[in-house]
Amino acid sequence: MQAPRIVQSDTSLDLFSSGRAMKKLEVIAKEPHPVGSQAHHEVRDYLILELEGLGLKPEIQKAVVESSLTGEIENIITRMPGTANSKAVMIAAHYDSETNTPGAADDGAGIAAMLETIRALKAAGPLKNDVIFLMTDGEETGLYGAKAFMEDHAWAHDVGIVLNFEARGNKGPSFMFETSDQNGWLIKEFIKAAPDPVAYSIIYNLYKLMPNDTDLTVFREEGLSGLNFAFGMGLNAYHQPIDTPENLDMASLQHHGEYMLSLSKHFGQLDLKQVKQEDRIYFNLFGSHMVSYPQSWGMWLMIAGALFFIATVVHGISRRRVTVKGMTGGFFITLISLIVVFGLFTLIWAVWRSTLSNEQLKVMLLDPKVSILVLLGYIVVTVAIIGLLVRWISKKIRMENMWAGLLLLWTLLSIFMALYLPGGSYLTLWPLLSSLIGLNFSIRMRSDERKWGSVFFAMPGLLLFAPICYLIYVLMTLQLAAALLSVVALGFTLIYPVFCARSSHQHSITK
Numbered sequence: 001m002q003a004p005r006i007v008q009s010d011t012s013l014d015l016f017s018s019g020r021a022m023k024k025l026e027v028i029a030k031e032p033h034p035v036g037s038q039a040h041h042e043v044r045d046y047l048i049l050e051l052e053g054l055g056l057k058p059e060i061q062k063a064v065v066e067s068s069l070t071g072e073i074e075n076i077i078t079r080m081p082g083t084a085n086s087k088a089v090m091i092a093a094h095y096d097s098e099t100n101t102p103g104a105a106d107d108g109a110g111i112a113a114m115l116e117t118i119r120a121l122k123a124a125g126p127l128k129n130d131v132i133f134l135m136t137d138g139e140e141t142g143l144y145g146a147k148a149f150m151e152d153h154a155w156a157h158d159v160g161i162v163l164n165f166e167a168r169g170n171k172g173p174s175f176m177f178e179t180s181d182q183n184g185w186l187i188k189e190f191i192k193a194a195p196d197p198v199a200y201s202i203i204y205n206l207y208k209l210m211p212n213d214t215d216l217t218v219f220r221e222e223g224l225s226g227l228n229f230a231f232g233m234g235l236n237a238y239h240q241p242i243d244t245p246e247n248l249d250m251a252s253l254q255h256h257g258e259y260m261l262s263l264s265k266h267f268g269q270l271d272l273k274q275v276k277q278e279d280r281i282y283f284n285l286f287g288s289h290m291v292s293y294p295q296s297w298g299m300w301l302m303i304a305g306a307l308f309f310i311a312t313v314v315h316g317i318s319r320r321r322v323t324v325k326g327m328t329g330g331f332f333i334t335l336i337s338l339i340v341v342f343g344l345f346t347l348i349w350a351v352w353r354s355t356l357s358n359e360q361l362k363v364m365l366l367d368p369k370v371s372i373l374v375l376l377g378y379i380v381v382t383v384a385i386i387g388l389l390v391r392w393i394s395k396k397i398r399m400e401n402m403w404a405g406l407l408l409l410w411t412l413l414s415i416f417m418a419l420y421l422p423g424g425s426y427l428t429l430w431p432l433l434s435s436l437i438g439l440n441f442s443i444r445m446r447s448d449e450r451k452w453g454s455v456f457f458a459m460p461g462l463l464l465f466a467p468i469c470y471l472i473y474v475l476m477t478l479q480l481a482a483a484l485l486s487v488v489a490l491g492f493t494l495i496y497p498v499f500c501a502r503s504s505h506q507h508s509i510t511k
């Protein structure tokens with residue numbers, strides 16, 4: 001989960017160079033430039049000059065906003081004509097900043113990347129489709145620029161897809177974290193075109209449940225299809241005076257620009273008249289290698305998983321390795337261990353909050369160097385506690401009963417996810433299927449020595465859970481430690497059979 005390597009300014013002209021974009025950003029994010037301020041007017045004039053210098057004819061869309069905070073806004077809009085336009089690709093970012101921050105990452109990086117992308121596109125020659133570049137204003141005070149564009153600008157009807165660029169921190173990879181509805185086709189093309197894609201459908205599902213908004217909310221609600229990108233590490237810089245060009249991770253800028261250039265080129269050559277298709281489930285498996293399949297498969301796979309679970313239990317009972325009573329015990333031990341973890345970290349958070357000062361809390365939560373150590377400590381504590389707990393209460397439980405019991409929980413979770421959080425169904429389903437295979441082997445071999453096999457079959461679960469846990473940590477901070485560590489612990493439940501003590505008279509015990 002890394003941003004790509006930065007590209008220096010002396011590279012070939014058809015490539016995106018964060019080195020070149022950074023030079024523009026140093027001008028844009030020199031000082032805070034909230035809507036209506038003198039600095040804002042200077043940034044506006046600079047962008048107009050830059051766009052004209054690139055051979056484009058930018059126009060300013062003015063709109064009066066009924067809000068004391070905003071007043072008048074000025075979108076900067078320009079269009080690069082294609083040779084055989086179907087519908088336009090629109091690239092969007094906002095050029096206003098919050099009042100107390102130069103806004104280098106939010107959203108100067110998006111704007112600077114746009115200038116560098118236009119330059120590279122010009123160098124590469126025309127595309128089939130038109131490309132519209134929309135630099136919105138008044139995003140920070142209420143998405144006003146995006147609203148004005150959608151309501152009043154004629155070009156809003158020409159847009160086939162929109163790619164929006166944002167930031168919620170100043171470091172790390174740029175995630176494709178939000179899509180419009182019916183994203184199937186978009187996702188397939190996105191995976192084909194982006195050189196270093198980072199995207200998880202569970203994040204999109206979770207984002208939908210949160211109150212956060214960007215310009216894409218407006219575009220989406222007005223019926224446009226599109227993708228939204230943001231980097232979110234270094235949350236301590238978000239909307240703070242330290243969000244300066246010097247503090248910005250150039251790799252994040254490079255990642256933004258890489259998406260912007262590769263996707264404009266890709267979508268610039270496709271027919272964009274019909275871009276809606278059934279939602280897909282998608283996730284990074286190894287590095288930038290992504291997997292995706294239609295969301296409807298999630299439901300069928302879940303049914304297959306549930307039937308496989310039942311078959312496994314029947315197999316276990318017929319070979320006298322699993323009992324209903326023992327499995328129920330395993331199920332409750334798993335459940336209790338998760339509740340213990342949740343309770344423990346709720347308590348720890350309460351203690352931190354009552355003993356640390358606000359400043360100390362901020363450092364613990366937001367300084368990445370400190371919080372990552374706290375997180376690692378938390379994980380060690382979690383594994384130690386659940387390990388000891390399971391070992392202690394599972395003395396009289398046969399390993400296969402423990403295994404079947406915990407997989408009952410995973411089966412129930414898979415059903416829940418497929419129904420209510422389909423974008424996250426892959427997270428429980430593939431680990432369930434893999435561990436069920438392992439359990440069937442174990443039942444067949446009738447050997448208590450083979451409990452380490454559970455670790456092997458837990459690999460898909462650990463592989464899929466690790467990035468999501470890391471993302472929850474990055475995006476939600478350790479304020480949500482109780483929920484986060486419960487998710488971590490859930491991943492580790494797959495290896496509970498390892499913690500089962502081997503009882504010498506196990507065969508006589510059916511519990």
Ligand SMILES: [Zn+2]
Pocket residue numbers: 094106107139166167
């Ligand atoms: Zn922003």
